[in-house]
Every structure is written in C-alpha cells, then in structure tokens.
Amino acid sequence: MAEEAQLVAEIDRAGWQHVGMRRLVRQFGYQYSFSRRSITPNDTQEPLPDWGAAIAQRIYTDRLTTSLPNQMLANRYLPGEGISFHTDAPGFEEVVSLSLLSACVMEFRQAETGEKQKIWLEPRSLLILSGAARWQWQHGIMNRKRDRHLGREQMRELRISLTFRTFPG
Secondary structure, three states: OHHHHHHHHHHHHHOOEEEOOOEEEEEEEOOEEOOOOEEOOHHHOEOOOHHHHHHHHHHHHOOOOOOOOOEEEEEEEOOOOOEEEEOOOOOOOOEEEEEEOOOEEEEEEEOOOOOEEEEEEOOOOEEEEOHHHHHOEEEEEOOOOEEEEOOEEEEOOOEEEEEEEOOOO
C-alpha cells in the first residue's frame, strides 16, 4: 500500500490533463490523440518517468509482455465515472493496466456477438489484454457510484488506472 500511495503522489505531481469535459488523464511516452484517434510522432513524446519506467520494466521482466512497454496512460476516475466500451488504439500492441486505490467492475463485450462478461478489478491488480481479449472484445466501466460483486454492493472511491502499452514505432 505504501508503493501505491507513492505512485498516486507521483502521478499527481506530474499533473493531469483534461480530455473532454471532465475526464482527467496523463500520458507518458507516445502520445495518443483522443480527438484524432492517432498516435503522435516520436519527437513529441515525453519519456516515461523513472517510476513508470520501473513498472514497465517489471511487467516486461515478469514476461507479462513480449516487449518493453513504451507508453503509459494514467486515467483518473471519480466515484460515478467510468469509460465507454472501446478497444485500445490498434497502433498499440500489448496492453497491461494497473488499478490503484479503488475496486470496480469492468465489463467486456464481444464486438461480433454482443456477448458480455464482467470482471472485478481489485486495487493493485493487473489486467492483461492480449489475443482475443485485446482485439475482439471491447472493455468499459459503467458510470455508477457502486458495483455489485460476490452478492454485495461496494461503493466506488477515487480510482486511478495506469495503462502500459507498446507501440512498435
């Protein structure tokens, strides 16, 4: 938990950027333009900070990815906020997301059949999107203030996700 608190402090120190009306994010490494839906050239990137690069290295060293992640996206979610169904930009290969501070339900929807699945994301857990989960399913978090898990409701609190992605460029 001390490492988690330190990570949150580092993200806050780096500062947040607005995307749309309320959404706060911070990107390091390759920059993804949410409005143009494209990855910006290498010369405009801000390198991963030491603390982010250390996590990316751990992900790679532990063989959770086949190459070292070179992009990191921090998302801030207040209670009640979520993110619509999507697949991460096709320019990125592997996707690993670290949940911080609060748990939530993430939903998956198979693009062709509409089949849905739900998973519970615990604080300090990793979500690895590869294969069919990466390319054939969309994922999202519903806008709500509480989630139901194992027969009980849990209130959401501030949640931050750190998503590590690999861009081959």
